[in-house]
Amino acid sequence: xxxxxxxxxxxxxxxxxxxxxxxxxxxxxxxxxxxxxxxxxxxxxxxxxxxxxxxxxxxxxxxxxxxxxxxxxxxxxxxxxxxxxxxxxxxxxxxxxxxxxxxxxxxxxxxxxxxxxxxxxxxxxxxxxxxxxxxxxxxxxxxxxxxxxxxxxxxxxxxxxxxxxxxxxxxxxxxxxxxxxxxxxxxxxxxxxxxxxxxxxxxxxxxxxxxxxxxxxxxxxxxxxxxxxxxxxxxxxxxxxxxxxxxxxxxxxxxxxxxxxxxxxxxxxxxxxxxxxxxxxxxxxxxxxxxxxxxxxxxxxxxxxxxxxxxxxxxxxxxxxxxxxxxxxxxxxxxx
Amino acid sequence: xxxxxxxxxxxxxxxxxxxxxxxxxxxxxxxxxxxxxxxxxxxxxxxxxxxxxxxxxxxxxxxxxxxxxxxxxxxxxxxxxxxxxxxxxxxxxxxxxxxxxxxxxxxxxxxxxxxxxxxxxxxxxxxxxxxxxxxxxxxxxxxxxxxxxxxxxxxxxxxxxxxxxxxxxxxxxxxxxxxxxxxxxxxxxxxxxxxxxxxxxxxxxxxxxxxxxxxxxxxxxx
Numbered sequence: 001x002x003x004x005x006x007x008x009x010x011x012x013x014x015x016x017x018x019x020x021x022x023x024x025x026x027x028x029x030x031x032x033x034x035x036x037x038x039x040x041x042x043x044x045x046x047x048x049x050x051x052x053x054x055x056x057x058x059x060x061x062x063x064x065x066x067x068x069x070x071x072x073x074x075x076x077x078x079x080x081x082x083x084x085x086x087x088x089x090x091x092x093x094x095x096x097x098x099x100x101x102x103x104x105x106x107x108x109x110x111x112x113x114x115x116x117x118x119x120x121x122x123x124x125x126x127x128x129x130x131x132x133x134x135x136x137x138x139x140x141x142x143x144x145x146x147x148x149x150x151x152x153x154x155x156x157x158x159x160x161x162x163x164x165x166x167x168x169x170x171x172x173x174x175x176x177x178x179x180x181x182x183x184x185x186x187x188x189x190x191x192x193x194x195x196x197x198x199x200x201x202x203x204x205x206x207x208x209x210x211x212x213x214x215x216x217x218x219x220x221x222x223x224x225x226x227x228x229x230x231x232x233x234x235x236x237x238x239x240x241x242x243x244x245x246x247x248x249x250x251x252x253x254x255x256x257x258x259x260x261x262x263x264x265x266x267x268x269x270x271x272x273x274x275x276x277x278x279x280x281x282x283x284x285x286x287x288x289x290x291x292x293x294x295x296x297x298x299x300x301x302x303x304x305x306x307x308x309x310x311x312x313x314x315x316x317x318x319x320x321x322x323x324x325x326x327x328x329x330x331x332x333x334x335x336x
Numbered sequence: 337x338x339x340x341x342x343x344x345x346x347x348x349x350x351x352x353x354x355x356x357x358x359x360x361x362x363x364x365x366x367x368x369x370x371x372x373x374x375x376x377x378x379x380x381x382x383x384x385x386x387x388x389x390x391x392x393x394x395x396x397x398x399x400x401x402x403x404x405x406x407x408x409x410x411x412x413x414x415x416x417x418x419x420x421x422x423x424x425x426x427x428x429x430x431x432x433x434x435x436x437x438x439x440x441x442x443x444x445x446x447x448x449x450x451x452x453x454x455x456x457x458x459x460x461x462x463x464x465x466x467x468x469x470x471x472x473x474x475x476x477x478x479x480x481x482x483x484x485x486x487x488x489x490x491x492x493x494x495x496x497x498x499x500x501x502x503x504x505x506x507x508x509x510x511x512x513x514x515x516x517x518x519x520x521x522x523x524x525x526x527x528x529x530x531x532x533x534x535x536x537x538x539x540x541x542x543x544x545x546x547x548x549x550x551x552x553x554x555x556x557x558x
Contacts, residue, residue, distance in 0.1 A: 129416040129417055130416075132416035132437040133348075133349060133437065135437070135438040136346075136349050136416075136437040136438040137346065137348040137349045137352055139439075139440065140355075140441065141348075141352055143352075143356060147508055147510060147511070151510060161438060181424070192520055195517075195520075196440070196443065199440075202522070203513055206524045206525055207522075207524060208522060208523050208524040208527055209522030210522070211520075243524075243526070244524070
C-alpha cells in the first residue's frame with residue numbers, strides 16, 4: 001500500500017476533519033477568540049490529525065506486509081485464514097470470522113475431495129492388480145491352443161493389458177511421488193522391455209524394429225519410461241503405413257540423452273500436431289481408424305513432466321512421425 | 337528332474353503353472369496349505385520357489401525370509417503389484433528375480449531357466465548344435481558340414497538355431513519370428529524371407545542346398 005492509496009482511501013475522513021476544524025475556528029472567531037490563539041489551536045489540531053493518520057497508515061502497512069509474508073510462506077493457500085492473527089475492532093473481527101468460516105468450509109470440501117480421490121485411486125490400483133490374475137491365467141491357458149488361435153488370443157489379451165496398464169498409470173499420475181523411483185538404467189533394457197510388452201501387437205502389425213546405439217544409461221524410473229515408450233510403440237504400430245519400420249536410436253548430449261522413436265507411418269497433419277498431447281484428443285487419424293482413446297500421449301506428457309523428461313514430436317503426413325524422449329542428466333535430477 | 341515349488345493363491349494360475357512346468361520337464365510342487373508351507377519346503381527341498389507376494393494371511397515378503405532359512409532354494413517373486421518399491425524390497429530380501437503378472441510364458445520360462453542355471457552352477461547351454469551332417473557353433477556363429485564352414489549373420493544364426501533345436505519338426509514362420517524377437521531381433525515377415533534365402537544360399541556353399549525344406553502353408557522343416 002502506498003501513501004497515495006492510503007490518502008485516497010481516507011479522503012472523506014480527512015476532509016471531514018478539516019471541515020470540522022475550519023468550522024470550530026470560525027465559531028471561536030465569531031465569539032471573540034483572539035486570532036493568535038486560534039492559529040495555535042489550528043496548528044495543534046492539524047498536527048494531531050497528521051500524527052493520527054500517519055500512525056494509521058504505518059499500522060495498516062505493517063499488517064498488510066505481515067499478511068503478505070504469511071501468504072508467501074504458505075504451502076496450501078486455502079489455509080490462510082487459519083494462520084493469521086485476529087484483527088482488532090468488532091467490525092473487523094466479525095468480517096474476519098466470516099472469512100475464516102468460509103475458508104473452513106472450503107478446507108473440509110477440499111479434504112473430502114482428496115479423500116475420495118485417494119480412495120478411488122486405491123480402488124483402481126487394487127482392481128488393476130486383481131484383474132491381472134485372470135489375465136495371467138488366460139495367458140497360461142492360451143498356451144494349450146494351436147498356433148493361430150493362440151496368437152490371436154494372445155494379441156487380444158495384450159490389448160486388454162495395454163488398456164489396464166493405461167488405467168493404472170492414469171490413476172498414479174495424480175500422485176506420482178509415491179511410485180517414482182529414479183535410478184540408473186540401461187536404455188537398452190527399457191527398450192527391450194517396452195518392445196516385449198507390446199510384442200503381440202507389433203508382430204501382428206508386421207512391424208520391423210531397428211535399434212541403433214542404445215548402449216547408454218539414463219536416470220529415470222524404469223516402469224514409467226517403459227510405459228511411455230510403450231505408448232509410442234503402440235501408436236507407431238496402430239498408425240502404420242506399408243512396410244512399417246520403427247527405428248529406435250539414442251543420442252548422447254552433454255546434459256541429456258535422447259531416445260528417438262521414428263516410424264514411417266501415416267503421420268499427423270501439421271495443424272493437429274500441437275494438440276496431440278491434449279487429453280482425449282484423437283485427431284483425424286484416430287477418428288478414421290477408430291479405437292483411439294486420446295489418452296496415450298496425454299499420459300506420456302503428464303508422466304514425462306514428473307520425470308523431468310523432455311518430449312518432442314515431429315511429423316509429416318504420409319512420411320512418418322518422430323518422437324524424441326529427452327532424458328535429463330543425473331546432476332539435474334538431484335534437485336528433484 | 338528339478339523341483340519347482342509353486343506358492344500361488346489363484347487356483348487357475350496355479351494349476352496352469354503346474355501343467356506348464358510339467359510340460360517343460362520340471363517337477364512342480366503346488367502348495368495349497370499356506371500355513372504348512374515352510375515344513376513342506378524343508379521336507380521337499382525344492383530347487384526353485386515361485387512365490388506370489390499377495391498371499392492370503394501372510395505376505396510374501398516375510399514368507400521369503402522364512403523360506404530362505406527353511407530351504408536354501410532360490411526364490412523368484414511373482415506378483416501383480418508392480419511398484420518399484422516392492423521390487424527393491426523383494427530383491428533385498430533375498431529374492432533372486434522378480435516377475436510381474438501378467439507375464440508371458442516364454443519370459444517366465446527363460447527366467448526360471450536362468451535362475452536355475454545360476455544356482456546350480458551348471459555350464460551354459462550347449463554351444464554346439466547338431467542335426468544330421470549340419471553342425472552349428474553358437475558362440476562362433478559358424479555353420480559347418482563335411483569339413484566346409486560358413487559364417488552366419490546374427491539373424492541367420494538365430495533362424496538356424498531355432499530350426500535345429502526343433503530338427504524334424506515343422507516350424508511356422510510366426511514361430512520363427514517369435515524366436516527372433518526373443519533374441520532382440522525385431523524383424524517382420526519380409527525380412528524373414530530375405531534372411532531365409534540368404535541362409536539357404538550359405539548352406540548351399542557347405543554342400544547342403546536342400547537342408548531347409550519349405551512346407552507350403554505350414555512353415556519350414558530341417
